[in-house]
Amino acid sequence: MPLLPPQPWMTAPESRLVMTALGAARFVGGCVRDALLGLPVSDIDIASPHPPDEVTRRLEAVRVRVIPTGIKHGTVTAVTAGRHFEITTLRRDLACDGRHAEIAFTDDWREDAARRDFTINALSCTLEGEVFDPFDGIGDLAARRVRFIGRAEDRLREDLLRLLRHFRFYARYGGESPDPEALAACQALAPLLNGLSGERVRAELFRLLTGPRPAEVWALMVTAGLPPHLLPAATRVARLDTLLSLERHLSLEGPERAVVRLAALLDTDGAGVLAAAKRLRLSVAERARLVALVAPTVAVDPRDSPAALRRAAAALGDGARFLDLALLGAATTGSEAGWLDRITTVLDGWRSAPFPVSGADALALGVAPGPDLGRLLADVRDWWAEQNFSPDRAACTAELGRLVARRGKARRSPA
Ligand code: ATP
Ligand code: MG
Numbered sequence: 494m495p496l497l498p499p500q501p502w503m504t505a506p507e508s509r510l511v512m513t514a515l516g517a518a519r520f521v522g523g524c525v526r527d528a529l530l531g532l533p534v535s536d537i538d539i540a541s542p543h544p545p546d547e548v549t550r551r552l553e554a555v556r557v558r559v560i561p562t563g564i565k566h567g568t569v570t571a572v573t574a575g576r577h578f579e580i581t582t583l584r585r586d587l588a589c590d591g592r593h594a595e596i597a598f599t600d601d602w603r604e605d606a607a608r609r610d611f612t613i614n615a616l617s618c619t620l621e622g623e624v625f626d627p628f629d630g631i632g633d634l635a636a637r638r639v640r641f642i643g644r645a646e647d648r649l650r651e652d653l654l655r656l657l658r659h660f661r662f663y664a665r666y667g668g669e670s671p672d673p674e675a676l677a678a679c680q681a682l683a684p685l686l687n688g689l690s691g692e693r694v695r696a697e698l699f700r701l702l703t704g705p706r707p708a709e710v711w712a713l714m715v716t717a718g719l720p721p722h723l724l725p726a727a728t729r730v731a732r733l734d735t736l737l738s739l740e741r742h743l744s745l746e747g748p749e750r751a752v753v754r755l756a757a758l759l760d761t762d763g764a765g766v767l768a769a770a771k772r773l774r775l776s777v778a779e780r781a782r783l784v785a786l787v788a789p790t791v792a793v794d795p796r797d798s799p800a801a802l803r804r805a806a807a808a809l810g811d812g813a814r815f816l817d818l819a820l821l822g823a824a825t826t827g828s829e830a831g832w833l834d835r836i837t838t839v840l841d842g843w844r845s846a847p848f849p850v851s852g853a854d855a856l857a858l859g860v861a862p863g864p865d866l867g868r869l870l871a872d873v874r875d876w877w878a879e880q881n882f883s884p885d886r887a888a889c890t891a892e893l894g895r896l897v898a899r900r901g902k903a904r905r906s907p908a
Contacts, residue, residue, distance in 0.1 A: 495631065497622040500528050502537060507574040512620040514555045515541050515548060515580070519602075519617040525624065526613050526666075530634060539580045540617060542600040545569055548580055567598060584608065586651065603627050610648060610655050612640050613666060637668030645678035653689050656682060656719075657697035664701060664710040671713065679717055686722040691774030694723065698773065699751040707754065708734035724769055726761035733757040735824040742833075743820075752779055753817045756786035757824055763788040786817055793818035795832040799839060803878035806843045808871070816840060842882045848874055849886035850893055858897050869896055 502508060502524065512518050521540040528534055541548050545567050549559045552571050562570040567582035583605035588595040599605065602625065606615040612628040624631075628642050639662045641648045641655070649655050656679050663671050670676075686694075701707055712730045714720065720727050736757040740750060759769060766787040770780040791808045793815060794801075806815045819836045822828075850873060852866060860866050873893050877884050884892070 495529075495624040495626065497525065497528055497618050497624050499622060500534065502528075502534050503620065503622065505576070507576050508537065508578075509620065510555060510573060511539070511552065511557060511571050511578050511580075514551045514557065515539065515543070516551070517542050518580070519619050519625065521581075521617040522609070522614050525616040525618045526630070526634065529616070529624070529631065530666075537576070537578050539578055540583055540602075540605060541580055542583050542602075544582055544598055548582065552580075566596060607642055609642060610652075610658060611662060612638075612642055613662070615642060634666065637666060638672055639663045639667045639675065640672050641675055641678075645672075645675045646682065649678055649682050650685075653682065653685050654693050654697065656686065657689075657694065657701070660710050660714055661697055661701045661704060663713075664704050664706050676713075676717060679719070683717065683719050683722050686719065689723075691772055695773040695775065698724075698755070699748070702751045702754040703746075703748055708737055711758065724759075724772060726765050726769055727755070727758040729758050729760045732821075732824045736820055739820050739823060739833075752782045753786060753821070756783055756817075757821060759783075759787050761787065782814075785814060786821060789818055791818075793822050794826065795819050795823045795828045795836060796826065799835055800879045802835060802839045803843065803882065804875045806839050807848060807874050807878040807882070810848075812840055812844055815843075843878070846882040848877060848889075849884075850889045854890055854893060855897070858894060860897060869893065869900075872896055 497503075503520065512520075518539050518541040520537065522538045524534045524537050543551070545561070545564055548569055549561075552559050552569075558572045560570045560572065562568055562579070563581075567584050569580050571578040571580055582598050583600060583602065584596045585599050585601075585604045586596055586608045602617070606617070606625075606627045609615045612630040612633045614630070615628050616624060616626050616630045618624045632638075633640050639659060641659075659671075659675055659679055663675075701710065708730055711727070711733060714723075715728060715730060733754055736754060740746065755769075759766060761769065763784070766784050767780075770783055775783065791805050793805045793809075797805070802819075805818075806812070809815050809818070816836065819832075823832060850870070852862075852870060855866050855869055856862065860869060870893075873889055873896065876892055877889055
């Protein structure tokens with residue numbers, strides 16, 4: 494039996510406390526898999542042969558807080574010393590309609606392993622580091638193979654989310670090409686993706702987009718015929734690939750890049766982006782961000798002159814959005830040398846100098862509220878932006894006054 498050398502997350506006092514209180518428990522899934530690969534471990538999942546009420550009783554007896562986070566599936570979350578542990582009672586899945594699983598608790602470790610999706614996700618280990626590997630997940634990790642436990646098609650029919658999980662795990666743990674049986678089954682069952690809920694698709698998609706090699710794996714998903722059943726407009730793999738290299742260059746990473754990367758993939762217009770947001774059940778904020786990137790009100794073309802770029806930045810009023818639009822623009826049209834320096838110079842100048850006048854200043858000069866006022870302010874803002882954001886409040890107010898006077902004159906003189 495393989496032995497996992499002691500890991501900091503295993504030997505931490507809170508892990509010992511929880512595992513000792515639970516008795517026959519083992520660490521399972523991702524933490525064991527990633528530790529075997531020498532990757533960092535953040536989430537700790539634990540499996541226990543005891544039913545959830547017994548798990549709860551044992552933990553509360555040692556003053557560990559227990560939250561019934563997924564009690565229907567036999568999962569509770571233990572919280573101690575600021576660390577969270579998801580503890581799931583060993584179970585077998587009786588009936589799956591792709592969304593809801595009817596389950597039964599068991600005390601059979603192998604049965605619990607068999608209901609998991611991939612061989613590399615069915616690993617478990619004791620507090621002492623004794624590793625259990627019922628389906629040769631270690632062999633598959635070494636061979637960079639993401640293989641379903643049992644027949645791929647059967648496992649996908651039980652829960653179609655596994656189709657997306659397959660590509661996400663392949664991106665992280667797979668090699669040069671996916672397991673042929675898994676790929677064929679994904680391709681065959683792709684039309685069923687229509688039935689998958691937006692929330693579940695969104696969660697997997699965002700994790701895929703912010704994980705390793707998203708463009709390469711999305712290209713594979715396009716070849717397998719997935720987008721028409723998932724997100725029809727998400728086909729611009731080359732643009733995503735270019736965006737990713739620009740992001741790498743600027744060290745842009747983290748979960749908030751998911752929406753920008755999705756925007757890069759989408760080949761659509763204002764109506765199409767709303768359809769995509771609806772399919773994924775995006776939050777109001779995510780939808781607004783996606784729309785602003787795919788169908789922007791202000792165009793940012795990195796090939797434009799510095800003056801035009803400054804006007805665009807000031808009009809957008811949002812530096813992060815300006816940069817993302819510039820990156821998407823460069824990924825779409827290509828760019829010539831020096832564009833990124835231009836963009837960052839514009840951004841730096843603009844960030845250090847907020848536009849110093851507002852609607853109140855125009856009202857004070859006797860301008861009536863309404864669309865005219867907005868246009869006046871936009872003209873002053875363009876003027877300010879073109880001069881490298883340098884005019885101060887007094888200069889901007891004077892320019893506003895000049896424009897108001899000129900308009901008054903134009904209105905009084907007959908055409
Ligand atoms: P990650 O590092 O991405 O969190 P993980 O392996 O911890 O990887 P989770 O989605 O957190 O993945 O799930 C924990 C474990 O639960 C998996 O390793 C797998 O054994 C099992 N699991 C999760 N979702 C499914 C599913 N849809 N079908 C079968 N087993 C699943
Ligand atoms: Mg996990």
